[in-house]
Amino acid sequence: MNAVGIVVEYNPFHNGHAFHLNASKKAADAEVVIAVMSGNFLQRGEPALVSKWYRTRMALLNGVDIVFELPYRFAVQKAEIFANGAISILDAAGCNAVCFGSESGNLSSFIETIEFLTIQKNQFEENIQRFIETGISYPKAVSHAFHQLTNSESYLDLSKPNNILGIEYIKAIKKQKSSLKALTVARKNADYHDQHFASETIASATSIRKAIFSKKQDQVSIDQFVPIPTKQLLLDYLLKYEGFHQWENYWNYLQFRLLQTSPEELREIYEVEEGLENRLLAAALISGSFHEFMEKIKTKRYTWTRLQRLCVHILTNTKKGQMAGPDDKATYLRLLGMTSKGKEYLNKRKKDLSLPLVSKLSSYKEKEIQLDLKAARIYSLGAANHIAKESMYQEFKQPPILIEKG
Amino acid sequence: MNAVGIVVEYNPFHNGHAFHLNASKKAADAEVVIAVMSGNFLQRGEPALVSKWYRTRMALLNGVDIVFELPYRFAVQKAEIFANGAISILDAAGCNAVCFGSESGNLSSFIETIEFLTIQKNQFEENIQRFIETGISYPKAVSHAFHQLTNSESYLDLSKPNNILGIEYIKAIKKQKSSLKALTVARKNADYHDQHFASETIASATSIRKAIFSKKQDQVSIDQFVPIPTKQLLLDYLLKYEGFHQWENYWNYLQFRLLQTSPEELREIYEVEEGLENRLLAAALISGSFHEFMEKIKTKRYTWTRLQRLCVHILTNTKKGQMAGPDDKATYLRLLGMTSKGKEYLNKRKKDLSLPLVSKLSSYKEKEIQLDLKAARIYSLGAANHIAKESMYQEFKQPPILIEKG
Numbered sequence: 001m002n003a004v005g006i007v008v009e010y011n012p013f014h015n016g017h018a019f020h021l022n023a024s025k026k027a028a029d030a031e032v033v034i035a036v037m038s039g040n041f042l043q044r045g046e047p048a049l050v051s052k053w054y055r056t057r058m059a060l061l062n063g064v065d066i067v068f069e070l071p072y073r074f075a076v077q078k079a080e081i082f083a084n085g086a087i088s089i090l091d092a093a094g095c096n097a098v099c100f101g102s103e104s105g106n107l108s109s110f111i112e113t114i115e116f117l118t119i120q121k122n123q124f125e126e127n128i129q130r131f132i133e134t135g136i137s138y139p140k141a142v143s144h145a146f147h148q149l150t151n152s153e154s155y156l157d158l159s160k161p162n163n164i165l166g167i168e169y170i171k172a173i174k175k176q177k178s179s180l181k182a183l184t185v186a187r188k189n190a191d192y193h194d195q196h197f198a199s200e201t202i203a204s205a206t207s208i209r210k211a212i213f214s215k216k217q218d219q220v221s222i223d224q225f226v227p228i229p230t231k232q233l234l235l236d237y238l239l240k241y242e243g244f245h246q247w248e249n250y251w252n253y254l255q256f257r258l259l260q261t262s263p264e265e266l267r268e269i270y271e272v273e274e275g276l277e278n279r280l281l282a283a284a285l286i287s288g289s290f291h292e293f294m295e296k297i298k299t300k301r302y303t304w305t306r307l308q309r310l311c312v313h314i315l316t317n318t319k320k321g322q323m324a325g326p327d328d329k330a331t332y333l334r335l336l337g338m339t340s341k342g343k344e345y346l347n348k349r350k351k352d353l354s355l356p357l358v359s360k361l362s363s364y365k366e367k368e369i370q371l372d373l374k375a376a377r378i379y380s381l382g383a384a385n386h387i388a389k390e391s392m393y394q395e396f397k398q399p400p401i402l403i404e405k406g
Numbered sequence: 407m408n409a410v411g412i413v414v415e416y417n418p419f420h421n422g423h424a425f426h427l428n429a430s431k432k433a434a435d436a437e438v439v440i441a442v443m444s445g446n447f448l449q450r451g452e453p454a455l456v457s458k459w460y461r462t463r464m465a466l467l468n469g470v471d472i473v474f475e476l477p478y479r480f481a482v483q484k485a486e487i488f489a490n491g492a493i494s495i496l497d498a499a500g501c502n503a504v505c506f507g508s509e510s511g512n513l514s515s516f517i518e519t520i521e522f523l524t525i526q527k528n529q530f531e532e533n534i535q536r537f538i539e540t541g542i543s544y545p546k547a548v549s550h551a552f553h554q555l556t557n558s559e560s561y562l563d564l565s566k567p568n569n570i571l572g573i574e575y576i577k578a579i580k581k582q583k584s585s586l587k588a589l590t591v592a593r594k595n596a597d598y599h600d601q602h603f604a605s606e607t608i609a610s611a612t613s614i615r616k617a618i619f620s621k622k623q624d625q626v627s628i629d630q631f632v633p634i635p636t637k638q639l640l641l642d643y644l645l646k647y648e649g650f651h652q653w654e655n656y657w658n659y660l661q662f663r664l665l666q667t668s669p670e671e672l673r674e675i676y677e678v679e680e681g682l683e684n685r686l687l688a689a690a691l692i693s694g695s696f697h698e699f700m701e702k703i704k705t706k707r708y709t710w711t712r713l714q715r716l717c718v719h720i721l722t723n724t725k726k727g728q729m730a731g732p733d734d735k736a737t738y739l740r741l742l743g744m745t746s747k748g749k750e751y752l753n754k755r756k757k758d759l760s761l762p763l764v765s766k767l768s769s770y771k772e773k774e775i776q777l778d779l780k781a782a783r784i785y786s787l788g789a790a791n792h793i794a795k796e797s798m799y800q801e802f803k804q805p806p807i808l809i810e811k812g
Binding site: 084185193252253255256259260261262265316318374377378381 | 589659663667668677691721722778
């Protein structure tokens with residue numbers, strides 16, 4: 001059974017994701033689709049709209065056969081570490097290829113860009129350093145430095161997060177000496193950051209979330225942009241938990257923690273760099289919402305995304321040394337769900353998996369997985385409904401979801 | 407100007423307090439009454455019904471002339487340290503006497519009990535140890551051990567918290583070689599722990615709070631038990647902050663902190679003894695309210711009060727070594743409020759005060775006072791009204807309250 005791996009967040013699953021999933025399956029000539037998916041907190045440092053269990057259902061009902069969780073220590077990270085974790089999981093799961101979406105759908109532009117950057121490494125890094133010294137953020141410095149070096153249209157646009165991720169997948173495969181084949185398929189219409197609906201059936205997850213949280217909710221329908229199972233699962237979630245998760249739901253907790261902690265303690269948190277701790281503590285005292293807080297702490301130097309990730313680490317109390325480094329690989333395969341076909345695949349391949357397969361947290365005691373458990377518990381505090389909150393503590397005993405399909 | 411000192415919490419100020427206050431003034435033949443009052447968190451490990459600023463107003467409008475704050479490091483403590491802090495403040499403020507309420511109103515029973523205990527020290531401590539080994543709490547062991555030793559009615563009943571406090575005030579005066587004269591006046595009617603209204607005008611603060619939080623609020627009036635200024639200030643508070651403070655308001659924060667912390671980190675908190683940390687962490691996962699949580703963690707070994715204090719320390723993130731020990735004395739006089747007469751007293755005595763007088767937090771930078779500031783900020787998170795919450799961050803700049811009286 002040929003398996004293609006994809007790296008996803010599905011926040012929520014939409015028509016663009018369905019397109020990518022089917023195109024990936026075709027491109028890899030695969031029978032089975034394996035997704036590695038961020039858990040409850042995402043790469044951009046945000047709580048997912050709905051829990052990983054609901055997003056797993058969305059995935060399985062829309063064509064994914066197996067969903068593994070990308071552990072927190074890789075998921076809430078910059079592209080390099082995020083990609084490294086994802087690739088190590090797809091590799092351990094026995095995938096033949098990984099297929100990611102890109103603007104061009106042209107793998108050679110990725111290969112050429114990486115080669116160019118390898119050759120020009122020293123000059124590139126010097127340029128980046130020079131731009132950083134002007135006070136701009138790292139991603140912007142990378143993009144400027146690259147542009148200065150190439151002055152050409154034939155390479156990738158490094159200001160696009162999806163291009164950066166694609167590059168990192170390919171670099172991770174090389175670094176890990178993985179036999180995974182890299183593939184890319186062209187994305188349909190919507191730009192990652194699009195805030196408005198551009199196409200008739202394809203919209204970015206960002207614009208869909210924006211519509212969901214819009215106060216004019218009754219006037220904006222997302223129906224045309226998401227498959228029916230997504231729509232139904234979102235409604236289910238709303239009924240059960242009385243709301244979706246967003247940063248503002250966690251603002252009280254973040255503020256409380258900042259009010260009670262000391263600068264020294266705060267400095268122990270992952271990604272809190274020297275000097276930032278006092279800025280955070282001062283802003284917590286005078287902010288009435290998460291958005292207000294973010295506006296107060298942002299500088300040219302730190303991207304919004306990076307500061308949001310840092311806030312997630314404060315919420316989960318994640319210390320320096322507890323997160324994955326650029327050379328770390330995943331140490332377990334946490335199975336969130338599968339279809340009958342996925343189950344068949346896992347039964348056949350069980351002995352070939354190069355990492356332990358974890359079906360229930362209660363049966364796996366390694367230290368690394370405790371961070372995923374903690375993140376799930378903290379995430380559950382953001383649910384509006386109290387009874388629902390309690391049910392989410394079941395994380396510990398929850399078996400993988402099994403969707404039986406014909 | 408002769409000054410009498412009293413040690414209070416006023417949660418809230420009621421007729422029994424008014425009686426004690428006037429009787430103390432008379433007993434000491436004093437012109438000025440100086441109260442040392444617990445801040446926002448009380449000795450029993452509870453948030454005060456209303457903030458220390460409102461309770462200061464109650465005190466000043468009912469006959470107290472000066473209110474100093476008993477710092478958090480003494481206030482949220484067992485009787486010995488609580489009393490030591492309070493006495494050191496009244497002594498530094500230049501009081502001639504301290505006057506506490508007691509069942510008997512008879513100082514000699516305190517003196518005799520202390521003398522008896524000093525002589526029988528070794529035997530007493532042996533007895534306590536033996537009772538503790540049977541698994542009962544320290545206060546119960548003390549009471550049993552004492553009873554076993556005396557078999558007499560002529561000594562104090564050591565199962566009463568107020569008697570324990572009285573003993574500790576007298577011991578603190580001796581230990582600190584203070585020139586404060588100890589006085590006691592008989593309390594009226596209500597027992598400290600009374601949950602029901604016993605007299606027509608005197609009720610315990612416990613029963614008044616119970617009535618305030620009762621769901622049958624409209625059927626129970628506290629009017630006959632509290633002076634008019636108390637009634638008005640409670641109504642003001644309710645209008646401004648949309649509710650009183652109680653432990654349940656802080657349950658979300660306590661639970662969040664327990665979910666995000668590690669046993670090692672929890673063990674750093676003051677009064678968290680070996681083994682207790684795992685009990686706390688396990689209970690946090692399965693409790694839906696503070697009361698439920700307390701029911702799950704309580705044992706014969708730890709009193710409810712002690713566990714509540716420990717929960718306050720978790721909320722305020724107060725570490726071992728940050729609280730006062732039995733030999734520590736206060737290091738500043740934090741002035742919460744005064745009447746014109748109190749102001750006159752302070753102006754006259756300014757040079758004789760043996761500790762720095764702190765009128766505004768912003769003008770005093772010592773480390774110890776930071777804990778009071780932090781406690782006030784955390785306390786403000788328990789207010790229902792968000793705008794009010796913000797105004798409570800003003801703690802830093804708040805000047806003492808001044809009540810001009812004829």
